[in-house]
Amino acid sequence: MKRYVELAEMLAAQIEAGMLPVGARLPSVRHLTSQHGVGQSTVFRAYHLLEARGLIEAHARSGYYVAAAARAKVRPAGRAAAAAAPQIEIDATDFAFSVLDTHRHPGIVPLGSASPSPTLFPLQRLAKSLAHATRLLDPWSTVHATARGEEHLRRQLAQRYLGMGIPQPLEEIVVTNGAMEALNLCLMAVTSPGDFIAIESPCFHGVLQAVERLGLRAIEIPVDPQTGLDLVALENALQRHPIRVCWFMTNFHHPTGHTMSRARKAAMVALLVKHQVPLIEDDVYGELHFNKARPFPAKAFDDHGLVMHCSSLSKTLCPGYRLGWTAAGRFADKVRKLKSMMSVATSVPIQAGIADYLQHGGFDRHLKKLRASLHAQLKAMEKAIARCLPSSVQYHRPAGGYFLWLRLPAHVDAMRVHTLALEHGISVTPGAVFASTGRYRNYLRINFGHPWTPRFENALEILGELLAAEEVGFGLYGYLLRRDGGERTYSMWPRFADELSAAPDYAS
């Protein structure tokens, strides 16, 4: 059992025994580190685990307290036997889950959240389309729902592809429960356990979870925030390993924000065609461009049906509706069958409602407004960063999306910043969740997808103070780091823009 799990179990036992009653403040971090000879991060991970179990709760700027519901949760009544039975093992993604969930607490300033603010979406107009379409639904369409998806919706999606200059056959589109299902189905369509997959580093954490879940072997291809995916490294990897599939994000890459140029996208597709390796292209942020034109997906350069283009409306129109799709080229039939096996079909009313909205709701008008809001929020955040954060914090301005990927000085541990910030009621996402290899420990992902308010301004001020203190506290902290296995080197990104410069207009 890992040390943080042990520590969490011990605290849970104290809660159960009544030694820590409901409402009691948990022992301080300092107390626990000295008493148990563990690092601070171990204590924080134990806290996160207990919080995820609902046993304790964070009070902003104060600390952790035993939650009201804790007593009932420790040993559910009448289930003593179950508690004695073997436990499900805690897997490696537990940590990522607990970190990523922290922004959900309503009192927390969600700089670490993965979504833009829902106030930016036309949810009332969408509700109207949903109500209208559901009322008019042909009852037989509910039992005849196909794995591929409703034709009305697929037509609307195909029309949008056509708007990008991509003639997209309807029968190659498969509608899914959000992009996440699309990405998973595409991956399942072309891999078996033990297969090699090329992924980005850093990458969207969902990639790492899928790779782990399916027992694949990942080859990491570096992504530089300024220069993007390392195509030479990709070519080397394709030559050296029997890579079965690549999974890349070509526009407003998560978390770095990089967008590949047209020329580099075309070159990448040509490389993949040469090796006959399919690409799963995650393009969920593609519509959120600040320059005039939407950047093309790599799909636009694919005449061989090798690119499985995956996207959704969760970042652009309706988070929580769980509506995504893939245009899966020559793999569409396999994907459709997997969809049928995994979840039969996507919700028919949701499909009908969104098809109605796409046709009549003014989606392009909404997108224009959304892009303008995100762009303005980026500018506001950049101003606050310039004012509040130490000058040692660097980043490359993205041309779209809503994430900034902050590089902290090499000795600053972003996980520690995450936990300290959380104690101040602010969530940020530590870089470690974007790689399986312990890299990016001095990176933070922050979100400018929320309307800029004094609350965010204030949060950046606090973050700035924390970062400045961490920077100075090198002596003590360096010691802790060495005890945890020595300092890491960050040789991967050879250079980093010293000055912020506007990203070039890749789409033009």
Add this chain to the structure above:
Amino acid sequence: MKRYVELAEMLAAQIEAGMLPVGARLPSVRHLTSQHGVGQSTVFRAYHLLEARGLIEAHARSGYYVAAAARAKVRPAGRAAAAAAPQIEIDATDFAFSVLDTHRHPGIVPLGSASPSPTLFPLQRLAKSLAHATRLLDPWSTVHATARGEEHLRRQLAQRYLGMGIPQPLEEIVVTNGAMEALNLCLMAVTSPGDFIAIESPCFHGVLQAVERLGLRAIEIPVDPQTGLDLVALENALQRHPIRVCWFMTNFHHPTGHTMSRARKAAMVALLVKHQVPLIEDDVYGELHFNKARPFPAKAFDDHGLVMHCSSLSKTLCPGYRLGWTAAGRFADKVRKLKSMMSVATSVPIQAGIADYLQHGGFDRHLKKLRASLHAQLKAMEKAIARCLPSSVQYHRPAGGYFLWLRLPAHVDAMRVHTLALEHGISVTPGAVFASTGRYRNYLRINFGHPWTPRFENALEILGELLAAEEVGFGLYGYLLRRDGGERTYSMWPRFADELSAAPDYAS
């Protein structure tokens, strides 16, 4: 390449070349069998494949014709290179997919469909709940959607469990995209490729697909329509093989209709507890009982958190909404994480709408009406069977659900009946899709979930004529069977009720 695929490719090439223009009738089965030296079933499978590709379409009582859209589909414009690229291989479930899809054609009498008629569901009332709940949705709930599901909905579901006498902790419920996703996630939570799983024979075809997809090794436990799951065979299997999980349907078993008694459910759970083997319990038909009380799920007899109870509202309230769940006991946390990785969360408006309906819409009143309709439809179908089908056709009357599992004389091939019936505009489901082993070739599943009309009466008359002719045509057909690999023996079900008797009230 299999012979039926070859034949389909040849016909597709003729369509492409214009030798078979749009609207042309396809060569007759007789012509193709004699010209190409293949069996009739090969021809029909080729037809189904072409139909699934949209190249041909069936005209009721007439035959197959080249579809209007066929010319464009054979070689999509500008994709000649893609067509030359290696094809995805056609997997073993192709056949089941094409057979199961036949009832979707609006001109076909859907005796073979897997759903009841959507006219039996309160879709307008539900649309009202959906519209109402979506309008009132807290915008933040859309971005904070959890993998576990909305608490309001889980409370409603927990209340229904309580109504069955099962105190169900909220945090062990995970809301899913229909029961199919719940079943798959539960299976993924407890197995790795190569693991042993105990399944039923015959069983729901989704089980076979999941087993194939996940690379599991299946041990089939016989289910007799009258006596149910063979517990002795299960005990032997548990002793002989390192079985990791069982996947059973305890109420109104699909396709046999059998419901296990309380005593046998309790005995089965005790057996599984003894061996510490979890059970995935598919209980999607449990609410469709004709006797007074809902039969208990096996979950009710489980004090060890070993039973993952899976269900949905697709058969009882809202097909096509894709709303299911699992009460996954000690595996709930693992299932929730897999849900998060596979599809993040279930659609929030759908969850909110259904929670609203369950609380205010009169679900129990609707269920009462639905059960009465299904029961009346069963009686009408039984009358028609007595009048129209040969007396050699036998079945055991189920105490709920909407399927009849017809046993034909041993020499009659239900697949052939399926294809002949389809030519007469009637779908029936051949038994072969309910086992991976070529069993149940003389069984048919038919559906009494549709309001009884002269159209169905007429369909049963035609089916009766077909079956009578097949019974007499033994000489020729026996020869064909031997050429395809010899006749099968059906030693699995030692006896079969000669007379129809009402099923006992298991739930009381």
